[in-house]
Amino acid sequence: MASVTLENVIKRYGDLQAVHGVDLEIRDGEFMVLVGPSGCGKSTTLRMIAGLEAISEGTCRIGDRVVNDVPPQRRNIAMVFQNYALYPHKSVRENIVFGLKRAKTEPAEIHKRLAEAARMLRLEPYLDRKPAALSGGQRQRVAMGRAIVRDADVFLFDEPLSNLDAKLRHDMRTEIRRIHKNYGTTSIYVTHDQVEAMTLADRVVVMRDGWIEQVGRPMDIYLHPANLFTATFIGAPSMNILDGTLDADGVHLGSHTLPVPPAKQAVAAAALEAGGGRARPIKIGIRPDFFEDCAFATMGPNSVRLDGLRVEIVEPLGFDREITFHIGESSAMARLDLRSDIAEDSTIDLCVDLERVHFFDPDSGKNLELVA
Amino acid sequence: MKPQTVLERAENRFGWQLVAPSLGVIGLLILYPILYNVYLSFFDVQLVGDNVFVGLENYQRLLTDSAFYDSLTTTAIYLLGTVAGTTLLGLGAALLLNQDFPGRNVVRGLILLPYFAPVISVVFGWQFIFDPVNGVYNYMVVEVFNLTDERMNVIRDPDLGVIVVIVFDIWKHFPIAYLLILSKLQSINTDLYEAAAIDGHGPWGRFWHVTLPELYFVLGTIVILRFIWNLNKFEEVFLLAPNVQTLPIFTYYTAFTGVIDQGLAASVSVIQFVLLCGLIWFYVKKVLKW
CATH class of the missing domain: 3.40.50.300 (P-loop containing nucleotide triphosphate hydrolases)
Incomplete structure (x- = not known):
């Protein structure tokens, strides 16, 4: 050896x-x-x-x-x-x-x-x-x-x-x-x-x-x-990459606003400062596996709700079901389990732990949590 | 199995109709002469008048004729020399031209030239090379390298002539061996060479354990084809060195020159035919294991 x-x-x-x-x-x-x-x-x-x-x-x-x-x-x-x-x-x-x-x-x-x-x-x-x-x-x-x-x-x-x-x-x-x-x-x-x-x-x-x-x-x-x-x-299905905007209030994704979690605040502040404090575009990455149906979610301190999302496609896979929904301008996928018995063209409330959400610099593609 | 339905029977009939013309031609041009030849070998053939049935006398005469045995020996030498020579030279050329080097495609084409060249013209070229007075061979051997004092007519000498005939045949026919071997070489999976390298083998081991086994059947096919062709080969030997009496030449002299004896010649042909069939049978069963 x-x-x-x-x-x-x-x-x-x-x-x-x-x-x-x-x-x-x-x-x-x-x-x-x-x-x-x-x-x-x-x-x-x-x-x-x-x-x-x-x-x-x-x-x-x-x-x-x-x-x-x-x-x-x-x-x-x-x-x-x-x-x-x-x-x-x-x-x-x-x-x-x-x-x-x-x-x-x-x-x-x-x-x-x-x-x-x-x-x-x-x-x-x-x-x-x-x-x-x-x-x-x-x-x-x-x-x-x-x-x-x-x-x-x-x-x-x-x-x-x-x-x-x-x-x-x-x-x-x-x-x-x-x-x-x-x-x-x-x-x-x-x-x-x-x-x-x-x-x-x-x-x-x-x-x-x-x-x-x-x-x-x-x-x-x-x-x-x-x-x-x-x-x-890495990861299947692949991570959702959504277009958002970062400003002093947090990250805006369509009509939703995600607060910047404490661990990433320093990086976010630095990114804003580099742009002279103006709002700047940012890529938001969320794995389909980390979305939860709010009806069954255990809310942690960093959990956020995304309410009233329109469901376009539901694909039942047995224990899992993959749903495609609209958020802001983008379409995204979530992997839920068989408890979430939702119909296509209805709406759903999804919860996600902010610790599991990634912010990427749209130019360099780098993950901002690792930049600091 | 007997065809059951009307359609199957119709198809069967159609099949026979398709092969009938070929069967007819083969029967007329190949089977008939062979059978007629066997028939003649039992007769004292008269050019004018009726043939006289002599039973096995032709065969008895042959088996006590030293010229026939000389011819058998010459044929064996000729076959072994040409088959081994063309196969080995073809293998060497194919291995060499399977390597990558600038101008490879040109060389690959040029090497086929002897095979394309008409026999009659290259035979005269070769005779000129070995000409006792003006030929380059005697000039090199006698004048340049001083190997002997005496200029020789190599081609006319039955013992030396067979060597010239063998070299000529190798030169003329190795391209076909080369072509067949090269096309097989190109289809060998390079993974196998890499696996053999990883298993610890250098170039020689890779040749022995990957290339040769992959070439086995191609080499086997070349050997048997060359055997068949050369056992029946007439024109090259006869034109280049008429004193080299392989079986076909011996048959020709017996049948058409001197004391014309076509019955005896027919029995030589029959023996040659049986020899060839036996060789092919042995080879296919034992070497190719088809």
């Missing part, structure tokens, strides 16, 4: 810069997830750690060793590929032990590790089959098996679940979590699915356009997004 350190790592393809100076430390035994939309540089970053892409500038260390010029076969890493990359002419057994044989592991040890991996991944009945005779989920487990039998310093996962259907994806997520619990190997996992990021990670790196937007524990990112991008990218 080992830590992985990236210092100002840059990737260029000709004139195009794909990754701009990534600084990142992945601790020994940590499960780190790189998440972001397509083309954000997360896979490129992973492939630079694997040695499959050359590093244009900066330093990559595995443990204490600088690996920039070390080819992949000498980095002692294991990797799970999106398309499994199983050797089609080798049986499941041969696929799994291929790397071990290369490393000249004792046959008894190979046998032991194969048996353990096969049991853990429930592959025992398939060991003599060729990959073509396996289902997608089974292939994915073989790819996983190939990684875990190796005594690798780091496990790398490149969108390993994106070719599976929703149910399998959920099962394999649990499987990966279990593997990490058992082996405790430093893991770096790339995905575009924020649910995988939230559920698997010790820490998450949110990337966009080759930049790191935020690094933190999943719940910290969920509760305290650094900017508009992470706020809307």
Whole structure:
């Protein structure tokens, strides 16, 4: 096992810069997830750690060793590929032990590790089959098996679940979590699915356009997004971003006024002062999950009511129901539970805890709570 | 299964109508000559007058004829040399031209030229190269490198001629091997190479464990195609080095030159045909495992 350190790592393809100076430390035994939309540089970053892409500038260390010029076969890493990359002419057994044989592991040890991996991944009945005779989920487990039998310093996962259907994806997520619990190997996992990021990670790196937007524990990112991008990218359904105005009385959202909570007053005052005390536009972020139907809400000291909101769409999902409503000029979504049995085109009163409301600078997109 | 409904029967009939013309042509141009050839091999064929049935006598004469065994040996050398040579050279060229380098597309096109060139014109070119008096080969060997003192007529010598014929065939036909191998190389998933690198293999290990297994069937197909083509190959050998007697050339000389004996020639053809069928059967069952 080992830590992985990236210092100002840059990737260029000709004139195009794909990754701009990534600084990142992945601790020994940590499960780190790189998440972001397509083309954000997360896979490129992973492939630079694997040695499959050359590093244009900066330093990559595995443990204490600088690996920039070390080819992949000498980095002692294991990797799970999106398309499994199983050797089609080798049986499941041969696929799994291929790397071990290369490393000249004792046959008894190979046998032991194969048996353990096969049991853990429930592959025992398939060991003599060729990959073509396996289902997608089974292939994915073989790819996983190939990684875990190796005594690798780091496990790398490149969108390993994106070719599976929703149910399998959920099962394999649990499987990966279990593997990490058992082996405790430093893991770096790339995905575009924020649910995988939230559920698997010790820490998450949110990337966009080759930049790191935020690094933190999943719940910290969920509760305290650094900017508009992470706020809307992490969490499903996505955070409502509403246009409001900030002045000395508080934040105005249509006909509603939200007082600035004590924790954010200093930042709000500074923001106003910078604009010469004039009212200024502001982005208000509220997660659909944090709206409550006032009829059932427990009001805290920081709770505010938004009365008489017009309900446009109601989508019942079983226990939850998602409603789309109008507030000010914007439309927003709230996730309520089945107690709120409301009809479309009626009105509703929603309550929200101000501690859960975020204010973003409309120009920089930064979360004002974190600016101070 | 017997077609049940009217529609199925009609479709069946239509199918037979569609393949009937091809069946007719194949029967006329391929099956009939083969059968007629087998028939002739049991006769002392008279150019004028009636053929005389001789039973297995033609075969008995062949099996005691040392010229026939010489021809078999020459054919074996020719086949092994050309099949191995074209396959290996094709593989090497394909691996090289699968790498990225400036001007690759031009080279990829140029390398096909020998394959396109008409046999008759390149054969004369090659004969000129090996000409004892004016050829560049003898000039290089004798004058420039002083390897021997004596100018040789390499092409006319049956033992050396077979080597020239083999080299000529490799040069002329490796592009087809190269083409087939390259197209397969391009379809190999790069993930596999990356996975093998991660599993600890350098370039040689990746070639051995990823490239070769992926190429197995293409290489197998090339080998069997080359075997079939070259066992029957006539014009290149005959035009370039008429003293190199592979089976088709031997058959030709027996049938149409000197003491013309078409019955004997027919029995050589039959043996060659049986040999070819046996080879193909063995190869398909044991190597390709179809």
